[in-house]
Amino acid sequence: MSVWHITGGRRLSGTVEVQGAKNAVLPIMAASVLTPGVTRLENVPELSDVDITMRILRGLGCAVEREGDAVTIDSRELSRSEIPHELMRELRSSVVFLGALLARCGHARLSMPGGCELGPRPIDLHLMALRALGAEIDERAGELICSTPGGLHGAAIALPLASVGATENAMLCACLAEGETLIMNAAREPEIGELEGFLKKLGAEVSGAGSATVRVRGGALAGGFAGHRIMPDRIVSATYLAACAAAGGDIELRGAQPRHFSTVLRSLSECGCDIIAGDTSVRLVSDGNLRAPRPVITGPYPGFPTDAQPLLLAACLKAKGTSVFVENVFQNRFRFTEELQRLGARIHTEGRVAVVTGVDALHGAPAVATDLRGGAALVIAALSAEGETEILDSGHIRRGYARLDEVLRALGADAAYTEAKGA
Numbered sequence: 001m002s003v004w005h006i007t008g009g010r011r012l013s014g015t016v017e018v019q020g021a022k023n024a025v026l027p028i029m030a031a032s033v034l035t036p037g038v039t040r041l042e043n044v045p046e047l048s049d050v051d052i053t054m055r056i057l058r059g060l061g062c063a064v065e066r067e068g069d070a071v072t073i074d075s076r077e078l079s080r081s082e083i084p085h086e087l088m089r090e091l092r093s094s095v096v097f098l099g100a101l102l103a104r105c106g107h108a109r110l111s112m113p114g115g116c117e118l119g120p121r122p123i124d125l126h127l128m129a130l131r132a133l134g135a136e137i138d139e140r141a142g143e144l145i146c147s148t149p150g151g152l153h154g155a156a157i158a159l160p161l162a163s164v165g166a167t168e169n170a171m172l173c174a175c176l177a178e179g180e181t182l183i184m185n186a187a188r189e190p191e192i193g194e195l196e197g198f199l200k201k202l203g204a205e206v207s208g209a210g211s212a213t214v215r216v217r218g219g220a221l222a223g224g225f226a227g228h229r230i231m232p233d234r235i236v237s238a239t240y241l242a243a244c245a246a247a248g249g250d251i252e253l254r255g256a257q258p259r260h261f262s263t264v265l266r267s268l269s270e271c272g273c274d275i276i277a278g279d280t281s282v283r284l285v286s287d288g289n290l291r292a293p294r295p296v297i298t299g300p301y302p303g304f305p306t307d308a309q310p311l312l313l314a315a316c317l318k319a320k321g322t323s324v325f326v327e328n329v330f331q332n333r334f335r336f337t338e339e340l341q342r343l344g345a346r347i348h349t350e351g352r353v354a355v356v357t358g359v360d361a362l363h364g365a366p367a368v369a370t371d372l373r374g375g376a377a378l379v380i381a382a383l384s385a386e387g388e389t390e391i392l393d394s395g396h397i398r399r400g401y402a403r404l405d406e407v408l409r410a411l412g413a414d415a416a417y418t419e420a421k422g423a
Ligand code: EPZ
Pocket: 022, 023, 026, 093, 120, 121, 122, 123, 124, 125, 126, 127, 161, 162, 163, 164, 165, 166, 187, 189, 306, 307, 329, 330, 331, 372, 373, 400
């Protein structure tokens, strides 16, 4: 078990270069197997989720090398289309390989990705979309055994809900499905637009990302070489801003895209923070004395991002008044609030609603990171608590944050991270 030691009470100041987006790089790494060729990605964050994806690619027969923040993937020797159970368990979002492997190889075998700390994580919409494109998928003994006996063909896919992963899986598979595919009620997250941009570099005919309908005209892809710089991570950006809002201070994010998290900026402004946003930077100034924002209601993009809900909730623990959070995307995304209460927070949860009553002070205490963003929420609370907080973390935070301890120390925080042996 890794451990974070954070002693709160210090203001944060300085600049942060925002890391590449985890939720953009994972589907793009999967897309690299669509066609034999070499892909060079830049601004790839050093995250355990990325490490696992590199292991998956090597297991498929690809050559993968990292040099600093660049990762090169050579998929010309791809020779397998199975992802082993242990890697699927470690990274449930690797289900996004399914569409790409079916398109490239005509078959694929993965174990069912498990649920996670956020509740059940069904993939019925992924399977519905891939079946519409011609895939035959046998769900047997916890495995997905997939083939395309009649080949892949374009389809009109209407998603009952705007699932990010299902949209990505359908886009990847449709690239090599003969004819036109329409993905309706598609997810509109910025990461979908990033994926479209990369697919176009492979020679795919994709349009409409960011709108409710994505259109793909399938056909052979050029292959060869594709270079791409990963967009900045909007949730990591929100994390640092929420930390500064809670602890007080003056920080600037560089290499950010504020328009991708404008809903979060609006809530932080309602809390009383001063925010100066440019095209690729955003500065936040806070005296640490916040007031409750208007109710935060999460939803598919362009709504308030569910991944930022724990972050803003943690920043509001001492905000004057009552802060209300409604979680509409995941069933069980308030488990982390039990850990925040160990630091003296006053939070009442009822189903999809959490009500935070601002307290005068938080006090450091031992706590456990329950999931990736719940762990980040604990870090934010610890930065604004009196005394030391020790956070036990089984690796959740490293999944999404590169060198978080170093960044926080550079901003003036008293934060140390001890990785467990063999983590
Ligand atoms: C992506 O997960 C992100 N992960 C999540 O970020 C993010 O919270 C989520 O999108 C929503 O924005 C990656 O991109 C790797 P969904 P995904 O499919 O694709 C239900 C983080 O912290 N659903 O949009 O799994 C599902 O249960 C992570 O970085 C079905 O019912 O999200 C959920 O309630 C956490 N059937 C809702 O849709 C399906 O087939 C949204 O899920 C698929 C999803």
